Amino acid sequence: MSSVDPFLAKLERARLAAKKLATVTTTRKNAALEAIAAAIEAGVPEIVSANAEDLARGREDGIGEGLLDRLRLDESRLRALAAAAREIVALPDPVGQVVRGNTLANGITISQVRVPFGVVGAIYEARPNVTVDIAALALKSGNGAVLRGGSAAEHSNRVLVRLIQEALASVGLDGEAVQTIDEFGREGASRLMRARGYVDVLIPRGSAGLISTVVQESTVPVIETGSGIVHVFVDASADEEMAVSVVTNAKTHRPSVCNAAETLLVHRDAAERLLPRLARELTGAGVALSGDETSRASVDGLLAADDETWATEHLALEMGVRVVESLDAALAHIERYSTRHTEAIVTQDYANAERFLAEVDSAVVMVNASTRFTDGGEFGFGAEVGISTQKLHARGPMGLQELTSTKWLVRGAGQIR
Amino acid sequence: MSSVDPFLAKLERARLAAKKLATVTTTRKNAALEAIAAAIEAGVPEIVSANAEDLARGREDGIGEGLLDRLRLDESRLRALAAAAREIVALPDPVGQVVRGNTLANGITISQVRVPFGVVGAIYEARPNVTVDIAALALKSGNGAVLRGGSAAEHSNRVLVRLIQEALASVGLDGEAVQTIDEFGREGASRLMRARGYVDVLIPRGSAGLISTVVQESTVPVIETGSGIVHVFVDASADEEMAVSVVTNAKTHRPSVCNAAETLLVHRDAAERLLPRLARELTGAGVALSGDETSRASVDGLLAADDETWATEHLALEMGVRVVESLDAALAHIERYSTRHTEAIVTQDYANAERFLAEVDSAVVMVNASTRFTDGGEFGFGAEVGISTQKLHARGPMGLQELTSTKWLVRGAGQIR
Numbered sequence: 001m002s003s004v005d006p007f008l009a010k011l012e013r014a015r016l017a018a019k020k021l022a023t024v025t026t027t028r029k030n031a032a033l034e035a036i037a038a039a040i041e042a043g044v045p046e047i048v049s050a051n052a053e054d055l056a057r058g059r060e061d062g063i064g065e066g067l068l069d070r071l072r073l074d075e076s077r078l079r080a081l082a083a084a085a086r087e088i089v090a091l092p093d094p095v096g097q098v099v100r101g102n103t104l105a106n107g108i109t110i111s112q113v114r115v116p117f118g119v120v121g122a123i124y125e126a127r128p129n130v131t132v133d134i135a136a137l138a139l140k141s142g143n144g145a146v147l148r149g150g151s152a153a154e155h156s157n158r159v160l161v162r163l164i165q166e167a168l169a170s171v172g173l174d175g176e177a178v179q180t181i182d183e184f185g186r187e188g189a190s191r192l193m194r195a196r197g198y199v200d201v202l203i204p205r206g207s208a209g210l211i212s213t214v215v216q217e218s219t220v221p222v223i224e225t226g227s228g229i230v231h232v233f234v235d236a237s238a239d240e241e242m243a244v245s246v247v248t249n250a251k252t253h254r255p256s257v258c259n260a261a262e263t264l265l266v267h268r269d270a271a272e273r274l275l276p277r278l279a280r281e282l283t284g285a286g287v288a289l290s291g292d293e294t295s296r297a298s299v300d301g302l303l304a305a306d307d308e309t310w311a312t313e314h315l316a317l318e319m320g321v322r323v324v325e326s327l328d329a330a331l332a333h334i335e336r337y338s339t340r341h342t343e344a345i346v347t348q349d350y351a352n353a354e355r356f357l358a359e360v361d362s363a364v365v366m367v368n369a370s371t372r373f374t375d376g377g378e379f380g381f382g383a384e385v386g387i388s389t390q391k392l393h394a395r396g397p398m399g400l401q402e403l404t405s406t407k408w409l410v411r412g413a414g415q416i417r
Numbered sequence: 418m419s420s421v422d423p424f425l426a427k428l429e430r431a432r433l434a435a436k437k438l439a440t441v442t443t444t445r446k447n448a449a450l451e452a453i454a455a456a457i458e459a460g461v462p463e464i465v466s467a468n469a470e471d472l473a474r475g476r477e478d479g480i481g482e483g484l485l486d487r488l489r490l491d492e493s494r495l496r497a498l499a500a501a502a503r504e505i506v507a508l509p510d511p512v513g514q515v516v517r518g519n520t521l522a523n524g525i526t527i528s529q530v531r532v533p534f535g536v537v538g539a540i541y542e543a544r545p546n547v548t549v550d551i552a553a554l555a556l557k558s559g560n561g562a563v564l565r566g567g568s569a570a571e572h573s574n575r576v577l578v579r580l581i582q583e584a585l586a587s588v589g590l591d592g593e594a595v596q597t598i599d600e601f602g603r604e605g606a607s608r609l610m611r612a613r614g615y616v617d618v619l620i621p622r623g624s625a626g627l628i629s630t631v632v633q634e635s636t637v638p639v640i641e642t643g644s645g646i647v648h649v650f651v652d653a654s655a656d657e658e659m660a661v662s663v664v665t666n667a668k669t670h671r672p673s674v675c676n677a678a679e680t681l682l683v684h685r686d687a688a689e690r691l692l693p694r695l696a697r698e699l700t701g702a703g704v705a706l707s708g709d710e711t712s713r714a715s716v717d718g719l720l721a722a723d724d725e726t727w728a729t730e731h732l733a734l735e736m737g738v739r740v741v742e743s744l745d746a747a748l749a750h751i752e753r754y755s756t757r758h759t760e761a762i763v764t765q766d767y768a769n770a771e772r773f774l775a776e777v778d779s780a781v782v783m784v785n786a787s788t789r790f791t792d793g794g795e796f797g798f799g800a801e802v803g804i805s806t807q808k809l810h811a812r813g814p815m816g817l818q819e820l821t822s823t824k825w826l827v828r829g830a831g832q833i834r
Contacts, residue, residue, distance in 0.1 A: 019752075023775055102797070108786055110796060117808050118778070196632075200808050215613075219633055221809040242831035249833035335436075344827075357826050358440055361535070369525055369829030378834070379527060379825075380519070391534050391617050391822035392638040393810035405808035408796075409774050410761075412786030414659035416666035417795070 007184050007191055011146060011198040014119050017177035018144025022116045026093040028171060029140055033089050035167035036136060037082035043163050044075050050155040051128065058152055063126075071126045071153055081129055085136045091382045094401045095142045108412045114404040116142030118200040121192050123148045123214055125206040128156035134203070135164050135178045137385055141403040144177040146199055148189045154182045193218035200405075205386055208313070223398070226389030227313045228258035228341035230371045233330040233356070234278070235347035236269035242368060243274055243346045244281050249370040250344065252285045256315050258387060259342055259374040263310060263320040265330045266295070271323045275299055279321070287317045294323035310337045327352050331359055338362055340389050342374040363389055363396035424601050424608055428563060428615040431536050434594035435561025439533045443510040445588060446557055450506050452584035453553060454499035460580050461492050467572040468545065475569055480543075488543045488570055498546055502553045508799045511818045512559045525829045531821040533559030534617040538609050540565045540631055541622040545573035551620070552581050552595045554802055558820040561594040563616055565606045571599045610635035617822075622803055625730070640815070643806030644730045645675035645758035647788045650747040650773070651695070652764035653686035659785060660691055660763045661698050666787040667761065669702045673732050675804060676759055676791040680727060680737040682747045683712070688740045692716055696738070704734045711740035727754045744769050748776055755779055757806050759791040780806055780813035 021029075040047070051073040058068055094114045101111030120143045122134045131149050138145035149157040157180050165175030181188040192199060193214060201221050204214035208227045215222055232250050234243045250261035264282075266275050271294065279289055279299040290309045291302035302321065309320040310333070324330045334343050344366035345356040353367040364374045374397060376384045381399030388394040394402040438446075457464070468490040475485055511531045518528030537560045539551045548566050555562035566574040574597050582592030598605040609616060610631060618638050621631035625644045632639055649667050651660045667678035681699075683692050688711065696706055696716040707726045708719035719738065726737040727750070741747045751760050761783035762773040770784045781791045791814060793801045798816030805811040811819040 019778070022778075104795070104797065108790060112813075115778075216636055221638070221807060223809075239831070245831060245833050253834050353828075357828075361436070361439075361532070362824065364825040364827060366827040367829060368831050369827050370833040372834045373525060373827060373829075373832070374825075378521070380521065390638065392640075395823050396529075396825045406812050407779065408781040408791075408813045410781060410783040410786050410790060411770075411774075412784060412790075414656070414662060414785050415790070416662050416787040417670050417789045 007181065007188060008198070010179050010181065011119070011195055013176040014144045014146050014179045015198055017174035018116070018119045020174055021139070021144060021177050022095070022118070022142045024142065024173065028173065029093065029142070030089045031171040032139055032168050032173055033085050033136055035170050036132070036164050037085040039163040039167040040078055040082040040085070040132065040160075043159065044078050047073055047078060047156065047159050047163075048075065050159040053155040054153050063152065067126055067152070071128065071156075073128055073156060077129065081132045085132060087382060088136050088140050091140065091400055093140065094404045099406055106415050108410060108415050111409050112406045113409060114401070115407050117403060117405050119144040119146055119198065120403060121146045121148070121195070121199040121202040121220065123189055123192065123202065123204045123206075123210065125150045125210060126152040127205070128153040128160060130205055131157050131160045131180070132164070133384070135161075137400060137403060139168075139177070141400045143403060146179045146181060146192065148181050148192055151182060151185065157182055190217065193220060196220055203386060223386070223388055223394055223402075224390040225386035226258075226341060227339050228260070228389075229263065229311070229313050229337055229339045230259060230261045230341055231263045231265055231334050231338060231343045232261045232371065233265040233324075233334070233343070233345045234267060234270055234274060235327065235345055235349060235352055236267040237348040237352070238270055238274065238346040239348060240274055240277065244278060246344065246346050246368065246370050247278055248281050248285060250372060251282060251287055251319055252317065253370070253372050255317050258313075259371050260315070261319065261371050262312070262314055263322065263337065265322050265324050265333060267327070267330070268294075268323055268325050271295070271298055275321075275323070282319060285317075287319050289319055289321050291321040292323060295321045313339070327355065331356070334360055341387065342366065342371045344369060344371050363387065424598065424605060425615070427596050427598065428536070428612055430593040431561045431563050431596045432615055434591035435533070435536045437591055438556070438561060438594050439512070439535070439559045441559065441590065445590065446510065446559070447506045448588040449556055449585050449590055450502050450553055452587050453549070453581050454502040456580040456584040457495055457499040457502070457549065457577075460576065461495050464490055464495060464573065464576050464580075465492065467576040470572040471570050480569065484543055484569070488545065488573075490545055490573055494546065498549045502549060504799060505553050505557050508557065508817055510557065511821045516823055523832050525827060525832050528826050529823045530826060531818070532824050534820060534822050536561040536563055536616045537820060538563045538565070538612070538616040538619040538637060539622065540606055540609065540619065540627065542567045542624065542627060543569040544622070545570045545577060547622060548574050548577045548597070549581070550801070552578075554817060554820060556585075556594070558817045560820055562596070563609065564595070564597045565609055566597060566599055568599060568602065574599055607634065610637060613637055620803060640803070640805050640811055640819075641807040642803035643675075643758060644756050645677070645806075646680065646728070646730050646754055646756045647676060647678045647758055648680045648682055648751050648755060648760045649678045649788065650682040650741075650751070650760070650762045651684060651687055651691060652744065652762055652766060652769055653684040654765040654769070655687055655691065655763040656765060657691055657694065661695060663761065663763050663785065663787050664695055665698050665702060667789060668699060668704055668736055669734065670787070670789050672734050675730075676788050677732070678736065678788050679729070679731055680739065680754065682739050682741050682750055684744070684747070685711075685740055685742050688712070688715055692738075692740070699736060702734070704736050706736050706738050708738040709740060712738045730756070744772065748773070751777055758804065759783065759788045761786060761788050780804065
């Protein structure tokens, strides 16, 4: 696949470097992660200066304060990024793990072992921290990384990728394993989505629109890290203190992230007992509530909810509230509006808990716990690749293991069929 | 997702029926498999008669004898299909298996359990046996199935699907879980590829062209069951009898299938010792050999190989032969031409065996065994979903487990972050 096309040539260099990375020892990969962390710490002035160019252009282009904040790299954020790279050193290397295997009746032994994908592609927007994140996770799992971080962060990403490449080279690895394709602009992003044979899996991170575009256009297999219209259902038997605590935490602990609750469903038989206090606590924490007719009848001051309310990932201190007739009605609402990320029930009823766990078709289904626990770190995976809302390959929080494929090793003594 | 569009309405009925199927007991699913087997046996005259219509149209359209043979269903083939459905009864049900789990420091327990995908789509060509195969495998793994079996087998598929639906209903399951969309023609196939939200995974089975179209056009996640340009490398140290036996079996045991060998690579230092006999045995078994210059110099009567030879999946008694300078040259040839299905080395050298296993990037990598062992049945999976040549989700022979996703169950006592 040699090519004079500069885009394909870059992808090919990544592919060849990744092939070498696939059989590198854990010790060497950990040394590279340490070198990346040190390079980021030593490179603070240079990175901050490049980042200032991106910020200046962002301000000129009139991008909002939220985007500017995501774009910003200062010394403390860079030190946190370096620390995150060092944390990956401590994680077990998935490459070479034996998943299963056995000896066949004819004496052949078969074993399924974890191997790197090859090259992981990532498309994201204005988050230069993701550049280091994905590169470090890809490296530890033996993969190359081709990064499209978006033009808004182009200067920052260019410096970060160069530092990462130099860090790889400093421990004797091929720096070409990590590449940015920002210089190829939007066309580069489109080409990356069709780069079968060069890129083995593509991970979009960002807005629902970005993810949807990648899913629609990509011929490279995609792992969808989706949005979360997350539901908490307070069942008839729910304990009052637990319901208040779980719902408030799920909504307000960090409202801008995908595992934050967006819709509160309350069983009709618990509405009178619990809804006024739930509404008071949520409102007191600054949450703007939009309710259906029944909840507005029992609680004053709620905005009117409509279909749009249930279908929106607010990512802010806003929440829909609906009183439902039954567990079945709660399940039906979830079936219709859920994005299959995380749903929780608060209940003291064993049978209802088990039914909810069995019937809700989401990546993570919870009983009596805050939806904020859907998180790689909380699950003990130690690193945040993203949260998959698709069913193929990975579902829910993704650890290093989800950045690997497998292959079968077959050892014989001349057996034939 | 209610719809008056007859195509989407059909997919929606499959989706709703599949949702019910997801929590059905193994006992009930096994009863359905028995009922399907019985219905096929009882339906032999009706199926054969419908099949005769397809065969007659196929002859009118002038399709070749190979295709006609694949299309043909007679009593003995139907009894074999029924027997295959009964064999699936004996396989373990993957649904509900706990993959891993633990208790977090805060007392929350998490467990990852296998769940059905939901609806499995399949696109295939003129093989009505696949209709029963996929429906039975989907059923056992708790999935619905939407089948596009192609217009050439439309009459056969229609009867088979109706019998399967009736068999499901006879044991109290919703027959709508299995659907054919043949009546929507090519447009139906195109729409199936874009039916995100209705179909959870799409499995193409058939020619390289069909698979490539599905991969390019589908927005539904695809499991690619690919073609096999399968290599056997005879190393310098290979045992003569073993090399002859493995190579001959790999090529001639069943040349029309994807795990049959297509290219023979021979180490330079073994060429003089082994190549003449290998060529004689293969030619004696009816194999037409095309060789590179070096092999043609040492063996008379070989056709001239070119780049096309190495890049072709012959699926017939044809084989490319190339003498390579070294293990590295063999690995480079495989890297360039392999379709990442199966490759084998024949060697007595431990280090070379381990290097080959580590460095060849294929679904199955073998030492001293016939490539014909890449097979779900041989691996002990008991059923043939296909052999995945992609790296996402499934790689190599796919069993029932590969027709499932997972979800995380989280059980707490009111924990918050």
